[in-house]
């Protein structure tokens with residue numbers, strides 16, 4: 001083996017060593033900067049006081065300004081105060097995945113540890129924790145799932161429910177559950193004291209098992225912290241039996257709030273104008289603009305690019321970065337990347353970026369004052385998406401995204417008096433969503449009396465009863481409303497809407513689980529087909545290549561299979577991963593398929609596949625026998641059926657609601673129209689629409705869903 005010349009080795013060592021020293025110096029500087037920043041946060045000056053309050057109170061409500069350091073610092077204070085000394089964990093829940101991930105990254109950096117070691121995060125389908133994790137950020141939904149496996153949440157010494165003001169359905173269920181867990185753990189401590197008495201009488205079988213249970217339940221009390229910048233502290237305090245509320249005063253940097261003099265009639269237009277006004281007139285700093293949804297974001301993105309092209313050389317250095325919930329996680333993370341040197345970045349976001357996150361570089365926030373709100377009518381099963389005014393709490397959170405690294409400005413595109421008329425807080429999601437998932441989760445947690453569950457704000461009785469009925473008809477519950485075995489338990493284990501979970505279980509019986517797995521994955525992401533306004537005809541022609549006269553579910557399976565074929569060819573040709581992705585992207589463009597959505601669906605597919613395999617379901621395919629697949633769709637989605645009446649309009653069988661097939665459906669243009677259809681979504685936009693539709697034979701209904709259609713047979 002040739003020896004390495006001495007001089008080369010020395011040179012390399014020198015240059016490598018020099019680089020290392022430089023890197024070390026830079027790391028040290030950055031650590032010092034972070035340390036300084038941490039010390040200057042408002043919460044830093046009250047560390048001792050907060051720790052004492054946590055020690056004194058089992059439940060504490062912490063209210064502090066946005067950016068004061070609650071989310072990143074409080075868990076570290078508690079860790080340093082010894083709350084993890086016995087190997088227990090401090091859990092911090094966030095309503096959104098993106099917040100859980102980015103805050104965990106930041107805290108790991110602050111602690112100078114590798115992410116996933118002392119500090120980690122866990123979100124659906126992604127667990128970056130290890131046995132040494134002591135500070136764990138996670139979504140509220142994930143902690144609920146953990147409770148399914150460990151009802152006492154025994155590994156946690158403290159649970160912090162962050163951004164509680166958002167009142168997501170998961171937060172509300174979690175609050176009720178945590179109250180129970182707290183009580184159960186306190187009771188189990190009392191039992192532990194009594195264990196000695198049992199010890200003397202171990203002959204009795206019952207007492208022996210109590211002893212075992214006591215020995216297993218070596219619990220410490222569970223501390224709870226409810227936290228937010230815009231919290232109705234009194235309401236939370238009452239709910240937690242008069243829990244103490246503490247207020248952290250002050251914020252790190254000021255945010256100047258600017259209102260319009262007149263109401264804005266066209267808020268997207270006003271947003272566009274404000275973006276360019278800031279770009280031309282204001283100093284350096286990135287912009288965060290809040291819009292209501294994907295379509296609005298994409299159209300704003302196009303308009304910005306058109307305008308940038310008209311700007312003179314030098315002032316055209318403006319780039320955009322979208323973030324909304326339909327984007328795959330790694331693309332959501334793009335907004336956190338710094339803009340290229342000399343460029344200004346405009347982040348176009350939905351309310352996904354409204355709470356908790358710190359996006360480096362943001363100096364200006366544009367808040368048009370609107371948000372898309374989902375609401376559900378339990379009687380008709382109709383979901384509506386309406387653009388509504390935000391609440392004061394949301395306005396406060398939005399402005400709080402500026403002023404995190406230096407002074408900031410927030411442009412509210414409404415008048416000051418309009419602000420004063422906004423509602424204080426948003427209606428809790430639990431009062432406006434389909435509760436089937438909540439009910440299923442609670443049942444799986446052993447809480448059978450849903451109507452009696454101690455919700456902070458009770459959903460309507462009708463909503464609960466309708467969900468119980470739905471789960472009963474789907475076989476998730478027994479006649480006495482207990483979780484059925486195995487179906488109910490299996491459904492609760494799958495991280496999907498109960499209707500989709502049931503479809504996978506049914507599909508394994510119908511021997512078409514492969515097809516249903518594809519359909520459910522494709523239905524779990526944003527729209528797969530892409531039709532740019534200027535290429536409508538081409539896009540429609542492309543869609544026809546995949547479409548089926550039987551409906552959308554088969555069209556989705558066709559797209560997935562064709563894309564898999566495209567990937568397989570490249571993989572067989574041993575192309576590198578990047579080249580394969582590039583080829584898939586090209587294939588998507590040629591076929592007017594939304595590449596991002598397809599990638600996302602492939603991700604969801606592989607993750608759910610893992611779950612169903614783990615559950616022991618048989619992954620079989622019906623091949624080209626789409627009749628079998630349609631029968632399976634009928635057996636799965638029998639609650640969502642619409643029939644065409646003599647007047648040729650469709651009415652749902654569940655509520656008699658008049659509906660139309662959505663124009664995006666492959667069945668919307670088909671003639672003659674099918675007499676009977678199943679659908680996945682019932683939404684009101686401009687009128688009542690059903691989306692994701694498949695033609696079925698009405699005679700299948702009494703055969704495949706006799707529990708619902710028996711009367712017709």
Ligand SMILES: Nc1ncnc2c1ncn2[C@@H]1O[C@H](COP(=O)(O)OP(=O)(O)OP(=O)(O)O)[C@@H](O)[C@H]1O
Pocket residue numbers: 037041064065066067068069070071072073102103106228229252355356357358360400403404405
């Ligand atoms: N990823 C990050 N990059 C840079 N600075 C960060 C990051 N995360 C947090 N910070 C800094 O730490 C400060 C405190 O953030 P933290 O999230 O703890 O505040 P908070 O009080 O929880 O705010 P909010 O109520 O808005 O969630 C921020 O204002 C910012 O200066």
